Amino acid sequence: MQKQSECVLQCVSVESPVGELLLSGCEKGLHTITIGPEHRSGLISDQAELNSELQQCVTWLQRYFRSAQSVSSLPFPALHHPLLQGDSFTAHVLRTLQSRVHVGQTVSYKELGEMAGNPKAARAVGGAMRRNPVPLIVPCHRVLCSSGESGKYMGGNGDEIKVWLLSHERKMVLIVNEGRLVVKYM
Template sequence: MKSKSQSQCTQRTILLQSPLGQIQVCGCKNGVHTVQMLMDVPPAERSDHASLSCVVMVNDGQNEINPELQHCVEWLQAYFSEPRTVGRLPVPAFHHPILHEDTFTSRVLQTLVREVKCGETVSYKQLAEMAGSPRAVRAVGGAMRRNPIPLLIPCHRVISSSGQSGPYMGGKGNHLKQWLLTHEKSQVED
């Protein structure tokens, strides 16, 4: 169900081509509402895998992208071409209601954006501690599942205490999580 502030938004949808396949970004003039990775082909099997660019493919039948969505496109382009540079860029504004509520999920997602930098990982337990609730490890997992803005809110950087990468996108995107972690690590170490 959409919140009152979200239902009053004029949302735009754009599709981006990335090394992970198509990425759908929805947002309004106030910020990004959702980011979805539309899994088509695993990154290792893509013919354009060497290209680390992010190209706008479709723009909702409109010619104009609002400034917040344009900022998101530029952030994603930087992420795929040189992930180490995104730490110097402001994260696009978020306008999904889950991120503006006073809830544990919101606190965890905001902590993740603020504290876990590109090339770093954190365990579910560590993130629970960072969010002020050391015993809420399972709830952190729930917050990761409800993340409406993956990549920008880097839930792929949250791993199990054993060092295993853990599930991503309900287990359907585990290969994407591994690709993202490898992409960040290799770029940060260069």
Template sequence: MTWPAARIYVAHLLSEIVFSSLTLESDSFTRQVLWKLLKVVKFGEMVSYQQLAALAGNPKAARAVGGAMRSNPVPILIPCHRVVRSDGTIGNYSGGGQTVKEWLLAHEGIPTQQPVCKGLGVTGTWLKPSCGSTSYKTSGRN
């Protein structure tokens, strides 16, 4: 087994163990959000709060997604750092603040300039189903 394959395998095992031990109601929106984030948004991808709400079955629940991210008991294994604002700015991160979130995204190869895109589609590192064009916006930091 190659090193990258081994890393993926170990990460998958850890995420399954951690997720199965969460003490959330099985039908709770928080559990649905965290499950979709874990299963759909892969290493090197990011998704907006609104998109994740839609993936979890309630496209109008972007604020509830933010609450789910805040209550995430294992922010590295269930990667809430991959959830960003709809305008492409990174937003907050309960696992250590914006600096940590920026570092984690950079570690995954996501540029420090975030794509800004209206609509849904897959464009670069964005998990978006129909975006025709992407522009870039700096996070406001040097």
């Protein structure tokens, strides 16, 4: 029996309107996207040195930030994070979100649980969103509270990023209701 070789990761930093994005991936696909400044050694500065899967992800993200609707016709970059490879509830929820909630759409935690086959799993869906290793590609920013509130993003440290991403994808109106931010779409 042959042992599967470990991934050789490459890392690249991409500037975006929501801040610096740190991407890591191997020749089989993307492993992680981290939003925000995080300095790691081994960053590749010449994108010509990137493997083809990581280069495809950079191109996808650049198009998304130019025009979110433009990526609707593009295939998603390949994903190779171990969390996304199995049959766990988290993996199933993340794959369902990626394949069924498109640019400009939103879904509640409860609705996503229903879509994934477990209508009583709203809290577990929230846990899956917190563990999402590839935000933007698996669009956890499109998941809202049933009340219409935006909910937490990046542990509450990226709430304004979530609002920006939703606004970038479609027209919206922000309403402050009893001190809470509520997102309404037109």
